[in-house]
Amino acid sequence: MDKPDEIKKTLNIDRPEGDWMESKVEFKKGTYCYGAPLKHQQYLGLPHQREWQPHDPDWKLPENWKEIIIEGMKGILKKNRALKLFMDICVRCGACADKCHFFIGSGDPKNMPVVRAELLRSVYRRYFTLQGRLFRRLAGARDLTVDVLKEWFYYFYQCTECRRCSVYCPYGIDTCEITMAARELLNLVGCNIQWIVEPASNCYRTGNHLGVPPHAFKETLGFALDEIRDITGINIEAPINKKGAEVLFVAPSADYFASPHWYTLLGYLMLFHEIGLDYTWSAYASEGGNFGLFHSTELAKRLNAKIYEEAKRLKVKWILGGECGHMWRVIHQYMDTMNGPADFLEVPVSPITGTRFEHARSTKMIHIAEFTADLIQNNKLNLDKSRNDKWIITFHDSCNPARSMGLLEEPRFIIKNTCNHFYEMPENTIREKTFCCGSGAGLGADENLEMRLKGGMPRAMAVKYVKEKYGVNMLACMCAIDKAALPAVLDYWVSGVEVCGVHELVGNALVMKGEKKRETNLRGEPLE
Amino acid sequence: MKVILPFFLVIAIVFFIYGGIKFYDAHIILGIIIPYVCFAVAIVGFVARVIKWAISPVPFNITTVCGQQKSLPFIRHSFIESPASRTGVFIRMLFETLFFRSLSRNDRAELYGNERRLIYGRDRYLWLASILFHWSLLIIVLRHLRFFLEPVPHWILFLQDLDSLFQSHLTPFYISNVLISMGILYLFFRRFKKRNYYISLPSDYFILFLIGGIIISGILLRHIYRADLYSVKVFLYGLIYLNPVPFGGFGVMFYIHFCLICILLAYLPYSKLMHMAGVFLSPTRNIRNDSRARRHINPWNYPVKVHSYEEWEKEFKDALKEAGIPQEGGNG
Numbered sequence: 001m002d003k004p005d006e007i008k009k010t011l012n013i014d015r016p017e018g019d020w021m022e023s024k025v026e027f028k029k030g031t032y033c034y035g036a037p038l039k040h041q042q043y044l045g046l047p048h049q050r051e052w053q054p055h056d057p058d059w060k061l062p063e064n065w066k067e068i069i070i071e072g073m074k075g076i077l078k079k080n081r082a083l084k085l086f087m088d089i090c091v092r093c094g095a096c097a098d099k100c101h102f103f104i105g106s107g108d109p110k111n112m113p114v115v116r117a118e119l120l121r122s123v124y125r126r127y128f129t130l131q132g133r134l135f136r137r138l139a140g141a142r143d144l145t146v147d148v149l150k151e152w153f154y155y156f157y158q159c160t161e162c163r164r165c166s167v168y169c170p171y172g173i174d175t176c177e178i179t180m181a182a183r184e185l186l187n188l189v190g191c192n193i194q195w196i197v198e199p200a201s202n203c204y205r206t207g208n209h210l211g212v213p214p215h216a217f218k219e220t221l222g223f224a225l226d227e228i229r230d231i232t233g234i235n236i237e238a239p240i241n242k243k244g245a246e247v248l249f250v251a252p253s254a255d256y257f258a259s260p261h262w263y264t265l266l267g268y269l270m271l272f273h274e275i276g277l278d279y280t281w282s283a284y285a286s287e288g289g290n291f292g293l294f295h296s297t298e299l300a301k302r303l304n305a306k307i308y309e310e311a312k313r314l315k316v317k318w319i320l321g322g323e324c325g326h327m328w329r330v331i332h333q334y335m336d337t338m339n340g341p342a343d344f345l346e347v348p349v350s351p352i353t354g355t356r357f358e359h360a361r362s363t364k365m366i367h368i369a370e371f372t373a374d375l376i377q378n379n380k381l382n383l384d385k386s387r388n389d390k391w392i393i394t395f396h397d398s399c400n401p402a403r404s405m406g407l408l409e410e411p412r413f414i415i416k417n418t419c420n421h422f423y424e425m426p427e428n429t430i431r432e433k434t435f436c437c438g439s440g441a442g443l444g445a446d447e448n449l450e451m452r453l454k455g456g457m458p459r460a461m462a463v464k465y466v467k468e469k470y471g472v473n474m475l476a477c478m479c480a481i482d483k484a485a486l487p488a489v490l491d492y493w494v495s496g497v498e499v500c501g502v503h504e505l506v507g508n509a510l511v512m513k514g515e516k517k518r519e520t521n522l523r524g525e526p527l528e
Numbered sequence: 529m530k531v532i533l534p535f536f537l538v539i540a541i542v543f544f545i546y547g548g549i550k551f552y553d554a555h556i557i558l559g560i561i562i563p564y565v566c567f568a569v570a571i572v573g574f575v576a577r578v579i580k581w582a583i584s585p586v587p588f589n590i591t592t593v594c595g596q597q598k599s600l601p602f603i604r605h606s607f608i609e610s611p612a613s614r615t616g617v618f619i620r621m622l623f624e625t626l627f628f629r630s631l632s633r634n635d636r637a638e639l640y641g642n643e644r645r646l647i648y649g650r651d652r653y654l655w656l657a658s659i660l661f662h663w664s665l666l667i668i669v670l671r672h673l674r675f676f677l678e679p680v681p682h683w684i685l686f687l688q689d690l691d692s693l694f695q696s697h698l699t700p701f702y703i704s705n706v707l708i709s710m711g712i713l714y715l716f717f718r719r720f721k722k723r724n725y726y727i728s729l730p731s732d733y734f735i736l737f738l739i740g741g742i743i744i745s746g747i748l749l750r751h752i753y754r755a756d757l758y759s760v761k762v763f764l765y766g767l768i769y770l771n772p773v774p775f776g777g778f779g780v781m782f783y784i785h786f787c788l789i790c791i792l793l794a795y796l797p798y799s800k801l802m803h804m805a806g807v808f809l810s811p812t813r814n815i816r817n818d819s820r821a822r823r824h825i826n827p828w829n830y831p832v833k834v835h836s837y838e839e840w841e842k843e844f845k846d847a848l849k850e851a852g853i854p855q856e857g858g859n860g
Contacts, residue, residue, distance in 0.1 A: 008644040013637065015722040045833070079828055081584040082811050088577070089806035092732055094724045095630075095654060098637040104646065114727050131731075131798050138533070140729040166592045170624075170631040170658075171803055172812035174592060204835050205843075214844050215851035241854050283853055284840050297587075298832055305834040313837055313856075333589050337824045359599045359612075363820040370599050377602050404590075406597030406610040406817055413603065428635050428648040432594040432609070458637070461646040 001030065001450045004493050007457075013098060016109030020118065021142060025151045027055040030450030033157055033443060036197035041190070043201045044299065048190030054153060059146070065189045066144055070127050072188045073181075077128065082177045087124045089171050090117060096165035096175070101436050102158055105454035113165035113175040116155050120182050123148065153191050156182040158451060160440035161294070161326075162399035167432050179441070184296045192295060196442035200291040203303050208253035208287035214240075217283045220256050224265050231266075231524075233516035236273040241314065242280035246351060248311045249279050251322025252289040252480035260500055261483045263522040264323055267507030271372065274512050275352050275380060279320065285310035288327040289480060293334075294442035301338040304330055307365075308339050318348035319365040323501050325440060325479030328367060328407070329400035336363040353378040367401070369410040369478060372506060376417045382511040385420045387518065387527055391474035391498075392421040393505070394466045396459065396486070397434035398479035408432075411478055411502050418509035423470040429462040439485035449488070456489030464494045475499050531720075534734035538741050545787045549780045558783050559763070560772045566790035573797025574805070581809050589824040592812040610817045617816055624813055628662075631655045653714065661711030664704040667691055668746075671702070675757075675764050699754075705747055712740055731799060738792050745785035753781035 001007075032054050041049040048062050062068060077084045096113040098104060103111035110116065118140070125132030125141035132141030142148060159179040166174035186192065199209035206213055212220070221238045228236050239245060251268065255261045272279055285306040292299030311319050321331055336342065345364035348357040355374045360366045375381050395415055401407040408431050415422050429435050438455025466472040475486060475497055486499045508521050520526055548554035595606025611617045623629040636651035671688055674680045692700035716736050719728050749755055755778035766773035796802065808814065816822075841848065841855055848855050 005644075008639065008646075011639060011644070013639065013723075016726040018726075020726065077584075079585060079587060081581055081586050081809065082590060084584050085581055085806050085809060085811075088581075089800060089803040089810075091800045091803055092724075092727050092729065093631075093654060093658075094727055095634050097723055097727065104637050109723075109726055112723075112727060118727070129798070138730050140731065163592055166812055167594055168630055168633055170628055171807045172592055172624075172630065172810040174590065174812045177590065207840065213847050214853055215847040218851040218853060243854065283844075283848070284837050302832045302834050305832070306837075309834070309837060331820075333591075333819050333824075336819065337588055337826050338829065340823050355600070357599070358821065359597070359818070360820040362823045365820070373603070374600055377600070403593055406593040406595060406606070407599075408596045409603045410599065426648070433633075458646060 001453065007454070010107075011105075012107045013104055018109075020110055020115050021122065021137065021140075024147050025154045027150075027154065029055075029447070031158070031448055032154055032451070033193040033195050033445045033448050036192045036194045040194075040197045040201035041192075044197065044204060046190065046192065046197070047188050050190060052190070054150075054191075059150070059191065061146070061149075061189050065149075068188050069144060069149070069185050072185045073124065073127070076181050076184060077124075080177070080181070082174065083181050086117065086173045086178060087121050087128075090114065090121070090173055091171075092118075093170065095168050095170065096173075099165045099168050100159075100175075101162070101164070101438055101458045102160075102451070102455045105438065105457035106451065110151075110155050111158060116159060116175060117173070117178045119148070119151055119155055120178055149186075149189075149191070152182050153186055156186065157193055157443065158455075160399070160436045160438065160443055160455065162436035162440055163403045164399070164433070164436065167403060180297075183294065187296055193442065193445070195445040196291050196294045199289075199442075200295060200299055200303060203287050203289075203291065206286075207282075207284045207306065209289060209291060210253045210257050212253065212257065212286070214283035214286075217256070217281075217286055221269075221281065224256065224262070224269055227522075228266055228270055231518065231520060231522065232270070232512055234273070234512055234514060236269055238269055239280045240283050243314050244316075245278050245280035245314065246317050247277060247279040248285070248307075248314060248316040248319045249281055249322070250285055250288045250307055250319060252324040252327055253287045254289075254480040254484060255322055255501075258480075258484055260487070260498070260504070260523075261480055263504040263507065264483070264501030266522045267501065267503030267505070267510075268322060268368065270507045270510055270512060271381075271503065274510055275375065277351065280314060280316070282310045282314065288321055288324050288331075290327060290330045291442055293326055293330055297334075297338075300330060300334060304335055305339050307331075307335070308342055311342070312344050317346045318360075319345070320348075320368060320371060321365055322368055323478040323480070323503060325398040325400040325481055327400075327480075329404045331363065331365055332405045335365070350374055352380050367405075367407060367410070369407060369414060369502060372503070373410040373413045376414060381506075383418055383506075383509040384511050385418060385509055387508045387521065388419040388505050389421070390521075390525075390528055391419065391500075392423065392470060392472045393419050393474045393476050394423050394425050394463065394470075394472045395430070395502075396425075396437075396463075396475050396477040396482060397430055397432075398477055398482050399434060399436050399440060401478060402434050403432055407478075411476070414502050415476055415505060418505045421470075423466050423472055425462040425466050429458065435459040435462065437479075437482045437485040437489060439489075440479075440481050444481055444485055452485060453489055453492050456485065457493060459486070460489050460493035463490060463497055467494055467497055473497055476502050476505060478502050530728060530730040531733045534730050535737055537734060538737040541788065541791065542741060542784055545784050546780055549783050558787055560767075562787055563767055563790050566794035570793040570796055573794075574802075577797050577802055578805050578809075581806065585827045586811045586815070587826040587828065589815050589817075589819040590811050591815045591817045591819075593817050597817060612816055612818045612821070614816065617814060621808065621814055625807055628655055628658055631658060654718070657711045657714035657718075659711075660707045661715060664708035664711060667704040668702075668708065671704070675761050676768060678761070678765075699751060701751065705743070705750075708743060709747075712736065712743065716740065735795075735799060735801065738788060738795070742785060742788045742792065745781055745788060749781045749785050753779055755779065755782040
């Protein structure tokens with residue numbers, strides 16, 4: 001891949017050439033994800049199983065693939081007003097065009113949200129509207145061909161369902177809904193990607209995306225406890241599958257298996273110990289994230305079901321969730337609807353402060369940032385901000401907590417109470433206008449790194465700005481995919497800015513009862 | 529192609545009307561049949577479309593949240609952008625439909641200077657032009673009610689006076705006519721910017737030409753080819769009360785204006801102009817952000833195959849035992 005400056009030099013976002021209705025998609029290495037392995041398709045029982053790759057000329061589609069897609073589309077249109085409406089009312093004003101990180105970063109005009117939607121809409125018009133049937137191309141309608149299908153695959157797996165365009169759309173048209181529908185359709189003819197199907201299958205079997213079996217899960221938590229002992233001198237426990245605990249804690253599996261997520265895990269464990277929370281992990285529901293969401297609503301529901309099932313079995317009172325992005329889309333907007341009602345749980349009440357979390361009274365699950373912010377507000381934590389002094393911090397709002405939940409101030413409140421140096425990125429790139437890392441919605445694979453880096457460009461440029469202006473050297477965020485993707489993105493575009501979770505900052509600042517003098521931060525770097 | 533074709537289509541329609549009146553005296557077709565047919569198509573199409581939307585389920589709460597959620601008491605929640613109450617949603621929709629709130633957020637990404645720095649400039653022209661266009665349109669439609677109501681209500685007369693800034697001469701020009709022309713000219717010319725041209729379809733230009741034709745013929749009708757207002761009113765009254773009366777006293781320009789409107793109405797339910805109704809039903813805007821406080825019901829929610837705890841425990845029995853993780857049947 002070229003150097004950042006080279007890419008920027010040739011980037012063209014103002015003057016697209018050609019006609020989107022005609023061009024054919026080219027599967028260039030570095031821009032697309034590989035197909036799902038047969039084994040995992042089989043485990044999940046997905047439609048039309050086979051080994052295949054997007055760059056194969058023959059996709060080995062079922063013979064009646066066209067009918068399957070059109071019937072499928074009919075089904076979704078019937079079941080979901082959003083799709084029907086969004087197919088009908090777009091006026092192509094173009095307000096969304098330059099809001100997409102993939103469009104800004106790649107300059108590929110079909111990444112403009114309006115065109116991405118038109119890829120599907122043109123087929124909708126052809127088979128479901130009178131003017132499309134009569135006037136075809138003149139009415140913006142296209143026949144469903146293998147080339148169109150390939151184009152769908154390419155561009156709907158080049159959308160991270162971040163919903164930024166939906167903020168700007170005068171009718172609230174949400175490309176996420178369109179991408180979800182398109183992916184459901186692609187799945188009906190067996191076109192899905194490895195980076196989604198494999199984690200989903202792992203999660204279905206073992207309980208988490210990484211496929212960590214229960215004994216390894218316990219072992220890795222054990223390593224974390226050892227590290228905490230080394231840093232603080234305190235012996236901590238991390239209960240697993242403990243019946244009758246007050247709270248079930250669910251975090252994305254990357255937190256206990258990847259870096260820099262790991263330090264956030266240390267932060268959780270230290271916090272829970274310090275406040276004496278009666279809680280448990282679950283090895284069965286050891287995943288907060290939900291790659292089923294990027295596949296189909298059905299698979300999302302199948303994976304999500306474990307959380308309530310486990311909460312019921314363990315007889316906990318309520319559920320606490322860790323730092324994650326799309327996990328919170330599912331929990332905030334889908335879980336209760338899909339797998340509720342959670343009438344066997346109680347409205348979450350913080351056992352430390354007595355605060356009743358009324359806003360989660362039906363779903364009975366709260367976000368750890370809400371929980372911690374409440375602890376801080378009630379002066380329950382002894383925090384030494386100076387332990388985070390080596391970092392000049394900015395905060396990246398993750399797409400889903402920001403635009404699907406509105407979790408904006410809680411993390412900022414925590415950061416301001418645990419750090420001395422905090423600077424916001426430019427207004428157009430934070431809060432509900434935040435830019436995606438470029439790797440969400442199941443696109444965090446290795447083989448599409450070039451596209452991911454391009455998609456991360458707008459986020460990185462905003463970081464570069466605060467780095468140059470305020471000397472920012474740490475980006476805090478609350479999403480497992482962000483933590484996995486942004487180090488590479490920032491390294492490529494900015495360099496010299498690291499990535500951390502909000503609860504890593506909490507863990508650093510937390511003055512624990514009986515701790516030895518801290519020599520290092522959670523990363524093992526000496527404190528100044 | 530995508531501009532020229534719709535342009536000539538509208539021109540052809542105009543010629544058709546012109547020829548019909550000039551050479552064939554097609555008053556029955558243009559003055560009775562076309563309006564009734566178009567009106568019927570418009571009503572049936574519009575209602576059918578809205579009903580289709582309205583009866584289709586909204587399986588999930590998919591609000592696009594644009595502000596702080598309602599959570600902890602010490603954090604101020606964004607009442608309108610992240611509405612947790614019906615009132616909040618109502619105000620959000622009011623802002624959206626009356627003031628185009630989302631469009632007013634618009635900015636423009638730009639790669640600036642030699643360094644190609646990625647910057648975001650304010651871009652409110654689209655919003656401004658849309659406001660000018662839609663509000664002027666509303667005023668113009670309300671003004672036109674004077675042709676359908678007898679006696680003309682005072683508020684319409686007042687609106688008319690206001691719109692003409694109380695000019696005292698015989699045919700004052702209306703401010704709304706000027707503003708709507710400015711609005712549509714901007715909306716038209718911006719469609720030729722490379723990026724907008726790329727995303728535009730022939731129908732986008734067709735609608736602009738059609739509405740442009742209506743505006744031009746309307747202005748001409750008022751200031752140059754004047755029609756006798758009394759006979760227009762008699763004519764429209766006849767149509768409304770299903771008792772079409774003989775015509776006279778108004779020329780071809782009236783027919784052009786009138787028939788173009790009829791065609792626009794008939795086309796409306798099958799076009800993107802349905803956004804006027806759709807925006808009210810948009811699930812990303814008209815639902816409360818309270819999905820954890822109140823369960824949203826999916827009418828077609830169905831049971832799915834899950835990997836139950838029992839199956840899981842059976843598969844990992846030995847591993848659980850080895851790790852000392854408690855099991856349902858004990859670890860013996």
